Amino acid sequence: MxxxxxxxxxxxxxxxxxxxxxxxxxxxxxxxxxxxxxxxxxxxxxxxxxxxxxxxxxxxxxxxxxxxxxxxxxxxxxxxxxxxxxxxxxxxxxxxxxxxxxxxxxxxxxxxxxxxxxxxxxxxxxxxxxxxxxxxxxxxxxxxxxxxxxxxxxxxxxxxxxxxxxxxxxxxxxxxxxxxxxxxxxxxxxxxxxxxxxxxxxxxxxxxxxxxxxxxxxxxxxxxxxxxxxxxxxxxxxxxxxxxxxxxxxxxxxxxxxxxxxxxxxxxxxxxxxxxxxxxxxxxxxxxxxxxxxxxxxxxxxxxxxxxxxxxxxxxxAVPPLPEPITPAEPAGTGIELRGVRFGYDGGPAVLDGIDATIPAGSFTAVVGPSGAGKSTLLKLLGRFFDVTEGTIRIGDRDVRELGSTGVSRLTAQVFQDVYLFEGTIADNLRMAAPDATDADLDRVARIARLDEVVERLPQGWHTRVGEAGSTLSGGEKQRVSIARALLKDAPIVLLDEATAALDPANEAAIADAIAELARDRTVIVVAHRLSTVVAADRILVLDQGRITEHGNHESLLAAGGTYARFWHERLRARGWQLTSEGTS
The missing domain is CATH 1.20.1560.10 (ABC transporter type 1, transmembrane domain)
Structure with missing residues (x-):
């Protein structure tokens, strides 16, 4: 008692x-x-x-x-x-x-x-x-x-x-x-x-x-x-x-x-x-x-x-929050550097073990690798969903722990495969990224993300309610809302995890165009399985069993004949099977 x-x-x-x-x-x-x-x-x-x-x-x-x-x-x-x-x-x-x-x-x-x-x-x-x-x-x-x-x-x-x-x-x-x-x-x-x-x-x-x-x-x-x-x-x-x-x-x-x-x-x-x-x-x-x-x-x-x-x-x-700095630091740029990064969930075995990578500001980097390699975990660490167990992650020469969660959130926009939309209108969900955004701002990002096509065919347009978790929209439509929201936030770093996975060709093309627009003047890191996304990247990081086993551009990695080359040829065979099946159906 x-x-x-x-x-x-x-x-x-x-x-x-x-x-x-x-x-x-x-x-x-x-x-x-x-x-x-x-x-x-x-x-x-x-x-x-x-x-x-x-x-x-x-x-x-x-x-x-x-x-x-x-x-x-x-x-x-x-x-x-x-x-x-x-x-x-x-x-x-x-x-x-x-x-x-x-x-x-x-x-x-x-x-x-x-x-x-x-x-x-x-x-x-x-x-x-x-x-x-x-x-x-x-x-x-x-x-x-x-x-x-x-x-x-x-x-x-x-x-x-x-x-x-x-x-x-x-x-x-x-x-x-x-x-x-x-x-x-x-x-x-x-x-x-x-x-x-x-x-x-x-x-x-x-x-x-x-x-x-x-x-x-x-x-x-x-x-x-x-x-x-x-x-x-x-x-x-x-x-x-x-x-x-x-x-x-x-x-x-x-x-x-x-x-x-x-x-x-x-x-x-x-x-x-x-x-x-x-x-x-x-x-x-x-x-x-x-x-x-x-x-x-x-x-x-x-x-x-x-x-x-x-x-x-x-x-x-008693669950400890992430430590936050008393005075958050200001980054000198948007380049990202990972040194000796090691991380395991809840004190378990390491999912990432000794990651070293440099991602220049304004570059487009694709992360590929087999399931369970740690790709999504890497993006979560970049967004400071967790702190690393060992090593450092720096943005603009500042440790993300010095920037604080608010600072990292201000610098990054995240788009994931499992998009969650809140009960409300499409406009409400976009304005979460920028509450003061005007209708013109919404129209601009909607055109880039090809969300305008969705809005125009809905009976109430921007005022259409999306239902709980966006239940009234398809997966591709929700993904377009998510991309438009990232564009509206206008953060200098964009993290995309499987953004085009499991989409029909029309939605995939629309989102691929939006990703290309995001990559024009931002630092973009994308976990990708689609060949078109991988080829368009300035730099590719290949993860396997929690380590970066290869890095470079598409041509150099293909010529090396390693993990990436096997990945590429498997994807080509899979796409060829799909094309043949579609042609004979």
Whole structure:
């Protein structure tokens, strides 16, 4: 519980932390008063059963009980209202801090498999965290302080009964700890599986054309969605069943302790060691103690799940952002230099290992190589999606770490094969690159990217909404929007990854013309498979197994007869097969 309160405190500002401290103090006072109220019953009964009845003492203890109950209810109302205030504070701080932190993380951190977990964290996780101060903490604090007060008070009634209570409380605490460990271990698996399922559901919704084309909808054994849902169901079953066994162990221990204390008290009363009023008081305390402890056991699983939610938020907030310079440097040009560049994802094996290359300003460089060679990773490092593990990347004689993420973003425009367009109009998506762009600017870049052909045939032209992720446009049309957006940004360095892959001839020709326009007065680096793009490059870098094995222009690399020559001849054979197939169809 202490760790959970500490994590909550980390999420709050100073005002929120002050509210949290006051709320906890009020809840602790509420628990102490609840325990005292029941302890006061023993002297009350003693005053009433004495011969003759001591009405003076009776009314003193009755007044003490009444004052305790009244103060308890005042603290209950106050702590409950404070709980909602702190819950609201946590909710606000949660979104603010998480949003600000996500904006500082490396772009490459945002992989597809993180969509589901982050969405769940911002949805259910948000409510789980806010639910702790609003509803759960009061039961936890009272469930600890009320029994603790009654146990300490029982020593004043009889030290043997006090020891029995203390030993029983230790056993209950161990059983409760076991229950929470069981929940925590199984909840981690469940949250992981449900996050994966959420990502797969998003994928399933977006990839309906492919799934239907290949009949995967009729063959669930091939679909990762069904597999992930089955894993989620399994982990949920394990969480429920093992949690139930933990609950049985806890409540069994509690009942055993209560039975033992009652038996001990009755036995001590029968042999004359304990008076009847004390026995009545102990029985009332014992039975009353069941309520907060039972409630604590019933909520233990929920408390642990919500504490795990805080832990996941804390882990996310602990993901280090890219280091940023206090005063970003200004590059002396747009030439790019890579020296000893080594990089592996998440501390894994090196994807790029010892890359050395110089890309002059205003040049057109093509990067080729087999799948898995590290081509896309190289472009991501140039755009500072990540920082290199070893070595340096310089733009204009300045390390990209000295330029900062904002500086690198200002210098580069990126176009990737998987184009993402935001819900809105085509004009809105272009103006992301230049919010102040005029209609004339849009028309200019649209003509270069051949996007004007698309805009003219759409019923609402520039005001046509593209749908979620650009779903109303074809792949080639989205790529033209992406190229036009890069042109509108007018950055001196353009990074293109598979920009013409998997396009029909018309779209490929349009985008190839746009790339040629981009290369007129910019530094362009393109990962390319199309022969026309490769031949047009001033310089070609050949990557294989994370290293640059060859570099030069098309003619020199072809004459060398190495990896590039094999690549070229394979592409020629593939294109010849396509041409022959088209001619005979």
């Amino acid at each position: 202490i760790a959970m309160i500490r994590y909550l405190s980390e999420l709050l500002d100073e005002r929120g932390r002050r509210h949290l401290r006051v709320m906890l103090a009020a809840q602790a006072g509420q628990g102490v008063l609840q325990g005292l109220g029941f302890l006061f019953v023993a002297p009350l009964v003693a005053a009433l059963t004495s011969a003759p009845a001591d009405w003076g003492r009776f009314w003193i203890w009755a007044g003490a009980i009444a004052a305790t109950v009244a103060t308890h209810h005042v603290l209950l109302a106050w702590s409950t209202s404070l709980g909602y205030v702190v819950g609201t504070d946590v909710l606000t701080s949660f979104h603010t801090r998480l949003g600000n932190h996500l904006a500082t993380l490396p772009i490459g951190w945002f992989r597809g498999d993180r969509t589901g977990p982050i969405g769940r964290m911002l949805g259910k996780g948000t409510m789980d965290v806010a639910n702790i101060p609003a509803h759960l903490l009061r039961h936890v604090v009272v469930g600890i302080t009320a029994p603790a007060t009654m146990i300490l008070g029982s020593f004043l009634l009889d030290w043997r009964i006090g020891l029995a209570f203390a030993a029983g409380a230790l056993l209950c605490a161990l059983a409760l700890r076991l229950l929470m460990v069981i929940v925590r271990r199984n909840d981690d698996d469940y949250e992981h599986d449900i996050g994966v399922s959420a990502s797969r559901i998003v994928e399933y919704a977006r990839q309906q054309p492919t799934l239907r084309a290949y009949g995967v909808l009729d063959r669930p054994e091939l679909g990762t969605l069904e597999e992930s849902l089955a894993r989620q169901q399994g982990s949920q079953s394990r969480l429920t069943i093992r949690g139930a066994w933990g609950m049985i162990a806890f409540f069994g221990t509690l009942q055993l302790v209560v039975t033992a204390v009652i038996a001990l008290t009755v036995g001590l009363t029968l042999n004359g060691s304990v008076s009847l009023p004390v026995m009545i008081g102990v029985l009332i305390v014992t039975l009353r103690m069941l309520d907060p402890i039972s409630q604590l056991g019933e909520l233990a699983g929920t408390v642990q799940v919500n504490a795990d939610a805080i832990g996941r938020v804390r882990d996310l907030l």
